[in-house]
Amino acid sequence: MKTENKTWFKSHSHSWIVIITALILAIIFINKLAQYKIFSSILVGLIVSHSLILLIATFGGWLLLPEKIIRKMKKQKPTTEYDFGWSSKWVNGFGFASIIVLLLAIYAYFSLAANPFIQLLTFSILLLLAINFFIGNILAKASKKKDGIILPYIDLFKAGRENVLDVGCGSGRTTISLAKIGSDFKIVAFDRFDASYIDDGGKSLLKNNIELAGITDRVSIVHGDITATAFNENYFDAAVSSYMFDHLGENKLAALQEMNRVLKPGGRFMMIILVRGYTAFSIANVLSLAIAPRKAWRQLFIQSGLKLVDEGTINFGAYFLLEKPLI
Numbered sequence: 001m002k003t004e005n006k007t008w009f010k011s012h013s014h015s016w017i018v019i020i021t022a023l024i025l026a027i028i029f030i031n032k033l034a035q036y037k038i039f040s041s042i043l044v045g046l047i048v049s050h051s052l053i054l055l056i057a058t059f060g061g062w063l064l065l066p067e068k069i070i071r072k073m074k075k076q077k078p079t080t081e082y083d084f085g086w087s088s089k090w091v092n093g094f095g096f097a098s099i100i101v102l103l104l105a106i107y108a109y110f111s112l113a114a115n116p117f118i119q120l121l122t123f124s125i126l127l128l129l130a131i132n133f134f135i136g137n138i139l140a141k142a143s144k145k146k147d148g149i150i151l152p153y154i155d156l157f158k159a160g161r162e163n164v165l166d167v168g169c170g171s172g173r174t175t176i177s178l179a180k181i182g183s184d185f186k187i188v189a190f191d192r193f194d195a196s197y198i199d200d201g202g203k204s205l206l207k208n209n210i211e212l213a214g215i216t217d218r219v220s221i222v223h224g225d226i227t228a229t230a231f232n233e234n235y236f237d238a239a240v241s242s243y244m245f246d247h248l249g250e251n252k253l254a255a256l257q258e259m260n261r262v263l264k265p266g267g268r269f270m271m272i273i274l275v276r277g278y279t280a281f282s283i284a285n286v287l288s289l290a291i292a293p294r295k296a297w298r299q300l301f302i303q304s305g306l307k308l309v310d311e312g313t314i315n316f317g318a319y320f321l322l323e324k325p326l327i
């Protein structure tokens, strides 16, 4: 069984490589090639930015906020509204990082005044990074929308609407918005429930949220990994998934093939993901280059046997409407 941590590590592992390579090169430049100060400054900028992003991604919550205490305090209050469990580390961590990097930029501006070129370069890199983190903070806050998520349900139910799958449902944002479009179908909320970035992996939040939405009798919660499920072939009329397939690292194709297997012929799958582009860059800077572009996804769809019916942009991400071809 593959674990989330292994996939996470692999999909972010290039950062470690960038940091170590940049560090070695920076030491060489600083010691042996002192005349190329500009390169050492760029390398130091890369080291600082990648280290900060990794620090937030890995330890942010524990270093920046006593998150467990916050959640305990929250749990003492009656939960009368949806809680989709975005950890404080993601929302506030970006904000803290933005302030710290901005202060570093100001410090660099004044301390490097002797060399105007290096001063401008370092200041610009750090300022750009501070802006990145600030935008990340705004987007993370926007994702905490109380009433779920907006999905483009364009012609989703071509093969019927009895049995619908929400893949990687997490704490149920998509499940609830899906349920709102009609009361005549059942939903399978499927997840591994082991994500470190959703409080408690999402399962108890999901249970509470679907109860609040009054859809408990329509939703079955199923635990599993989408790369190999226990569902029968041709089982679902339709499926949705938001911000999950982009977390799959090298398992993307296996997961798409599994979707093709479990959907009925003519069954459609609405997938929302973050793709490489301006939005991703605004949050993750050069790290966003590790995110697959639309072109790579289109190639994977062909390989999986799913037909691309429609695509567009929504909720800071991309949507793709896919269909299992009729035999």
Ligand SMILES: C[S@@+](CC[C@H](N)C(=O)[O-])C[C@H]1O[C@@H](n2cnc3c(N)ncnc32)[C@H](O)[C@@H]1O
Pocket: 004, 084, 149, 167, 168, 169, 170, 171, 172, 173, 174, 190, 191, 192, 193, 194, 195, 198, 201, 202, 224, 225, 226, 227, 241, 242, 243, 244, 247, 248
């Ligand atoms: C970013 S969350 C999105 C949750 C929800 N769809 C939403 O938009 O709020 C991604 C979810 O995918 C789940 N996930 C990641 N890899 C998975 C896999 N291989 N099989 C099933 N679920 C997985 C994680 O546990 C997590 O709950």
